Amino acid sequence: MPIDNSIVHQIHKKPDGQPASLTLRDAELGNSEALEQLLAGLIEAYNSKPNKAWGYFHEESGAYPFSGWLQQLLDEEQDFVGFTKQSAEHLKTLMEGSNLALGGHVLFIRYRQGMTAFLIIALLHHTEGVTVTDDLEVAAARHLDLSALNMAARINLTEWKQNAASKQYISFIRGRSGKRVSDYFRDFIGCIEGANPEQETSTLLQAFQDYVGEADLPSDQLKDKTKAMSGYVSGQARQGEQVALEELSGLMDEEQPRAFYDYIRNKDYGLNPEIPPDKKTLNNFLKFYGKADGLSISFEAHLLGDRVEYDESDDSLVIKHPPKGLIQQLRNKRKP
Structure with a gap:
């Protein structure tokens, strides 16, 4: 996946209501193997998240300025560094309004996958670990924790420009179980949820x-x-x-x-x-599953009516050709 532009800034904020601060980088990141590995890992982590929402941009306004800045970038009226600095400042301001928001490194990467151009934005955090050095010493190692990714959005730039009626060219990670922790990040992008x-x-x-x-x-x-x-x-x-x-x-x-x-x-x-x-x-569509009173049954939907039959009259299941391992366990149990 060719990388066109990338940069990282840092927002310093704790979830304690205190003001946030910002450390800005003045130049784009140079392309490197490490950056390509980061992008690949980020996309893999992002794709694996089940709790994503899809949508489209609010009309540009003072409350939702991001799409206007992005348009200026695409029209080459602003460079990538300037665009990301404006965006990071705006994100910092929105984070200050959320007591639960936690600072981190804000990564912007514009890349291409085939004929499609994307912009991915992610708020990344570090985790502490250990490693073995070349001298065979055990040492502390700090690295980005992509497994804990919960603030990120991806914009299909090609879809946005070529299909103005589309309502699903933005995707972002949505808070689980009705949590509104990530609302400020959705508002930062200026996204209206469209497709569910x-x-x-x-x-x-x-x-x-x-x-x-x-x-x-x-x-x-x-x-x-x-x-x-x-x-x-x-x-x-x-x-x-x-x-x-x-x-x-x-x-x-x-x-x-x-x-x-x-x-x-x-x-x-x-x-x-x-x-x-x-x-x-x-x-859920492909499998039937049930568990109660020490009995657990699971089978693929296409087996119903074939190897599994349900008799509604006496509320019973008939399983034909059960797994050999199960049969062997049953036979062993019957042995004196």
Whole structure:
């Protein structure tokens, strides 16, 4: 992934209500192997976060100036260093209004992935660890803790400029369980939440169920289409990419590549051509799971009606060809 520009600044702030301060870097970072490794690790950590939201820019205003500064950068009316200094100052001001906000290193990287340009912004913190030196001594080692990443946003610059109607060219990490700790970071970007990954994925899965249900497919074809659908959606979620419905349709049926796509359009499920995937919603669709009174059962959804049958009349499950390891344990238990 070619890096066009990168820089890091530092905001000093503790979650105690005290004023924040800022240390600014005056020049861009030079490209290096270490920087490329940092970007790769950052993207991997960012993509793995399940609690992301997607959206688009507020109209530029005094409260939401970031998109205007970014436009000036893209129009070459301002250089990258100046853009990031303005942005870091604005972030510092917003952090001072949040008692829970904690300072850190603010990393800005503009990079390209294929034909698409991105800007990623992340608030990074250090963690203490240990290492073994070349002299075989044990020593303290301080490094960036990407596993604890919880303040970051990524802007698809290409999508923003080429598709003005899009409402999902920004993604950012959202606070878990209704926590509003990250609200100041969302407001710093000036993002309005648009697409809801859980809801969009649920709608896609409902459309898939309706589609294969109306087609009344044999079990082997149903299994193949489910595998193609789940594999693609899961892969896009893992890479932090959106699900392109037309591409998904082609993977599900090479002979009629637009069949599923046209079905979604004609039935008016309200889905955009590209949607953000939610892996948890997909996993819940693909598996049945239950646990109670010392009994735990889990199986993949496609096995229902095949190796697993549910009899509603007497509320029982029949499992055919159970795992060999389980069978052996049962046989051993029966031995005198």
